[in-house]
Amino acid sequence: MMLDVSLTYYRYGFLGSEFLTWLWFYIVNTDRDKLFDNKNETLEIGNKIVLERKVIDAVEKVTIKGKDAGLEEGIISLKKGAVVKELNLLYRKEDKEWSFTVTGENLGVSNLRTPDIGFIESKKDVEGFVVEKIFLYASLYFLIDGLYKKFIKLRVSDGWITVVSDMNKWIIF
């Protein structure tokens, strides 16, 4: 495998921002019960969105925080040509909830809080807790990778033009 990391990291850096911008569009424009095959799964915009817009030689950064981070101010930034750099999300599956922030630049996850798994009471519990935590992290990556794959498949397809047009309508109106 030949991958020039330093070149592709910057050359295709826009993919992460486009993914998060699309994800926001996808979440708010898709019926809740159609986001997942499993009716007990939901995904919502969380409490933080960071947007960025290049203005000639400068970069304008807008951070929106709070419950229902929202969305009007964010849309105004999108109208001006900004893209999403960081997106906080809430994922629920059955009675479990994950909250986390995805950064577009590297698809890194931060401020990740998994469903509660109780307390470690003795050293013997540690291994079980590690396995449980790793399962919960892996479940989240399964979600993120699935959504990113959906985005990339669209992005490299002829249908992307229609998606851009739909996103433009969502932003403008």
Place this chain on the structure above:
Amino acid sequence: MGLLSSSVSINRYYVEGKIEEPVLDTVKKGLVKHSFRENDDDSSNKNTGWTSFNNHFNPNFNKSSFVIDELFIFSLRIDKKSVSPKIIRKFFYIETAKRLEESGRGYLTANEKKAVKEQVTDALFLRVPAVPNIYDVVWNYEKSMLWFFSNNKSANEELEILFSASFNASLIKIFPYSEADLLLGLTDKERDHLSLLSPSKFAG
């Protein structure tokens, strides 16, 4: 930041390169060879090495203590010393004044000043205890994936360097392009299309 913390940050890596068989022994050797060694007598400001996930201050990689559920789990320890520049300036001033008095001269040359600063800095770093920073690592050998529990840039760089030195394999950071290219199972046609993409304009 630990994988059992209530709030975590994770960066993912793809492990490129074949680990020499038997894998468990190779990993153990790499961990032991580059394990963290306490060295308070060192005047350098940084000390790095692997440590045990469940015993950060006394690494022990005996048997398969770093294997949980077919995963390699260990930690990166980076100890850092820091001294305020104001303190360095103070002791530099004191030492400079002392040397001037001893020599009877009115100035120090640039080289002498540099030597004084180095000496003062080394002496101060010897006196200051290092602050330990622990970052957990989960390595899924079968999937060639590694999770690093920090998005601190310098810690990630230390990980990449130490991993390469320890296991003779490289870590490729997962970022939007590398994930699409390496992990999503795209067809050749899709990968070709991917390499030709340029930014879309949604509005503005």
